[in-house]
Amino acid sequence: MFDLIPFRRRSEDPFGQMLKSFNEMVEDHWLTPFGSNTQSFRTDIREEKDKYVVEAELPGIAKDDIEIDVSNNYLTIRAKRNEYHEEKDDSNNFIRKERRTGEFVRRFYVEQIDEDGIKAKLEGGVLKLEIPKRPGDDRSRKQIQID
Template identity: 50%
Template sequence: MFDLLPSRRRNEDTFKSMLKSFDDVFNRDVFSPLNENFRSFQTDITEKENAYYVEADLPGFNKEDIRIDMENNQLTIHAKRDNKNEEKDNNDKIIRQERHYGEFVRSFYVDNVKEDDITAKLEEGTLKIEIPKQAPTKPTKKKIDVE
């Protein structure tokens, strides 16, 4: 026996499918195809009483490939990869060549930190940053005279 679907049910499924396609186009990130292939590195940030701790997964990077900047309360981690692998045969012809280029950048806002005491260490593909806190500065109040 045949399974028959009422025509209205089939139309509802088509309509739902069409709505889903419409939503996928307008609700996705413009760069999502790039993000799927070129993901940024994963980070964990924890806050303790005296410091913030950042752990970033950077497997395959050397410490020379990593730059950390602190400017205007923004901690920015740059990791750049520039690897080239070549395989040649006995006649010195290249039989396989692979290149891995890319730069990954993440920024985080941190406030009331001791910038001169920030430390970073790369251990087994994990970048560990300790950002010591300083006592928050109280906002000052100033009366401004109108001329």
């Protein structure tokens, strides 16, 4: 997080140093001690003519540990990870025992979709949702002129 150089070189940009320090702080997980219970995951959202396509990266998470629901115009994707690993020596004493649990949640505001037509598929650690648009809700875009 902090550079080991006790002084700043004259050629260094002070704003660049500040930005670098901020990025390092945000990238480090010291803000969420012990890996907070609620985290996020990366998603790509694409709009097509008749549907939205959501692709969420969920590597290592089983299909049974993923919950998807739509309620009050919000699409919620919730994934839980419970990993448990232990190693014992010949005397059946623990050498190492690790646990990692967490919940990953993303919520998206959605409207004018066909909730009954949503399809979900998990393949290669990527959850793909196809969310059809509700027929007849195709609004034309109107440009507003500024006076």
